[in-house]
Amino acid sequence: MSDDVSSHVACALITPYGSHVTSTLYRNGAIHSSADPFAEAMLIDDGVVAWIGADDTAAGLAARADRVIDLDGALVAPGFVDAHVHTLETGLALESVDLSPASAATRAAALDAIAAGARRLDAADPDGDEVLLAFGWDEQAWPEASALTRAELDAAAGGRPVYATHADVHHAVVSTRMAANAGLEALPGWDASGLVMGEALRRARDVAQDLSPARRTRAYRVALERAAALGVVAVHEMSAPHTDTREGLRELVALADQMPAPQVVAYRGELVESADDARELLAALPFLAGIGGDVNVDGSIASRTAAMRHAYADQRGPLGLGLDDDGRGLLYLSADEIGAHLAACSAVGVQGGFHVVGDRAMDQVVLGLEVAAKEHGPGAVRAARHRLEHALFVDAAALASLLLHGVSLSIQPAWDAVWGGPDGLWAARLGGARAANMSPFADLAGAGIPLAFGSDAPVTPLDPWAAVRAAVSHDDESQRLSGRSAFRAHTRGGWRLAGLEGTGAGELAVGAPAHLAVWRAESYGVRSSGRGLSSWSAEARAGQPVLPDLAPDAPQPQCLQTVRAGVPIYDTFD
Incomplete structure (x- = not known):
């Protein structure tokens, strides 16, 4: 890594966006820390972890903290790092027609969702020029096991240009008007059904993402x-x-x-x-x-x-x-x-x-x-x-x-x-x-x-x-x-x-950057110790930091707060 790269990224660890960094005391919970798997409290000061320990000791630190958060049994853990994201396309997908199997269990449901999205877009764009974006279809999840076609998109969207990408983002289906606007029919990777990949996909994506x-x-x-x-x-x-x-x-x-x-x-x-x-x-x-x-x-x-x-x-x-x-x-x-x-x-x-x-x-x-x-x-x-x-x-x-x-x-x-x-x-x-x-x-x-x-x-x-x-x-x-x-x-x-x-990022230890998240989970497994929470994970019993129950059918942990370098970037606490 070059010096320019490392210095920029390291600085961002300390000063995320120029906000005033204060001290925060977390207490009455569980702290995911290899230094103390049974810790119940933690003090953050000037963007770094200043102290980790037992809740009875935390009482003496409350006066020096700008903010005291009663975790009420919640878990404080290192924040997640998502090591592969396409931010622009993710943001567009979050505001576009959702064709994922969880939302569109059949081809008919997917086409209904596209029709509803077109009606919403018609209200803001009556000329029908704006591209309707749809993300996440997967024909293998549908009983029909067949891809969408441009004829179906034409009918569902009333002739509006439509760009509907497969879940893998390596191929998509487009409507007739979208194909004409982008000149796709002359490009390698075009299929008469409306499927596009390769050069045709790249061109369709460029047109769909020609944004203000x-x-x-x-x-x-x-x-x-x-x-x-x-x-x-x-x-x-x-x-x-x-x-x-x-x-x-x-x-x-x-x-x-x-x-x-x-x-x-x-x-x-x-x-x-x-x-x-x-x-x-x-x-x-x-x-x-x-x-x-x-x-x-x-x-x-x-x-x-x-x-x-x-x-x-x-x-x-x-x-x-x-x-x-x-x-x-x-x-x-x-x-x-x-x-x-x-x-x-x-x-x-x-x-x-x-x-x-x-x-x-x-x-x-x-x-x-x-x-x-x-x-x-x-x-x-x-x-x-x-x-x-x-x-x-x-x-x-x-x-x-x-x-x-x-x-x-x-x-x-x-x-x-x-x-x-x-x-x-x-x-x-x-x-x-x-x-x-x-x-x-x-x-x-x-x-x-x-x-x-x-x-x-x-x-x-x-x-x-x-x-x-x-x-x-x-x-x-x-x-x-x-x-x-x-x-x-x-x-x-x-x-x-x-x-x-x-x-030190990725750990909750004294001197490490305070990149963390606070979680509420219905179950942390079982813990035999009488100290702290009434239910903890098997890792804690073995001297490892606590984690929520990771069984496939366990309830999803709820994020209460996310903190980057000591500053909340998501916060549900009063």
Whole structure:
């Protein structure tokens, strides 16, 4: 990490957005701290943790605090870090037509939702020029198991331009008017049914996201506010030319430091070929934590564009559009291109990385790491702490390469919960045997690969507890993580992948930045001690910090407050 990058991000740990930092005493609750797993109170002063201990001692500290919060049994824990977010698209999705399976259980329900959204938009835009945005459909969740068509969108939306993206955001369906306005029919990746991917998808997305400055700012705000309300204190923004502009990224980083919001750790997904290219990008965006994220080696499994060693089991070619010639998905980058990017980043001391999903794509990354190591030496590659996003397939050879070259992984456990399992989309696309070998959480953690959890929002929602539960409830019992390991991957892990573990972020310990969230949960498991709460987790009984009940059917913990560097960014306390 370059000096410019580290200094910007480290400063943001202390001064999130210029608000007055006061001292706060939390008492009569549970403090998730490895230093004292049975702590019941904590004092925050000048943005850092000043004291942790027993509630009876806290009484003597109340007079010096500007604010005293009676937790009434609530849990104070390190705040979550979402290590893979697309903030603009997340904000747009939160205010658009929701086609996710939870909201639209059938194709008919999805079309009804689009019709209702069009009627609402008609009131504000009677000319019908504004694009109706819809997010999150997944045909595998519908009884019909078939995608939407442009004819259906035309009928439901009354001829209005419609952009309806699949949950994986790697393909979408557009209406006839949208296709005409964007000139999609002449582009590769267009299908007469209205399905778009590749170049056609990029063009459709550009038109759909041609926003006024006020609308763009609102989308950023909406996404950051939702994250804060869910206990998220930092997000890794995965900006790329196909998701947002450089100007948009500048605005987002500045906005997060001007409003009560999670810290934005910024990545830019632009492929570089040389050290000069990398320096030029860093000069344009000096706050970058890395040049990577959505630099795509391949696509997605849902769209059959993830690059696989063997053909997809259910259909030849990505959605039948004929974009490949052997049914194994699409490989967007060669090993030489991957190696040149990593070598350039290594040469200037900045983190590089890629989006990689399929096993054939991972093979290319392994070769690319070897190319970079030959050019600059393995030490320089390791020192740059490169990272990969998603990494659903990591076999023994890939694992050895990742360890050798010091590569970290940003993974999305919620993907496994949504699309994994013997009856899930991955099994339908790849067959049960291949799907059963995906997302080896325990193998990765056990080998010592640094892990951080992200949502890839809007692909799956901002919902950190859902990710933690998915990791401890993997369909393959041998790949399940402990609650403690999963929670650390979604808190401390995010700071570690950004090169900020030396700041103490991700822990509640004296001297650490006060990045935290306060939670109310109906159950914390069982605790035999008579001190403090009447119900605590098994981790606390074993001398580990307390956690809420992480069983799949347990009630969702309620966020009461989120604090970044001692300043509340979400607050329900009086």
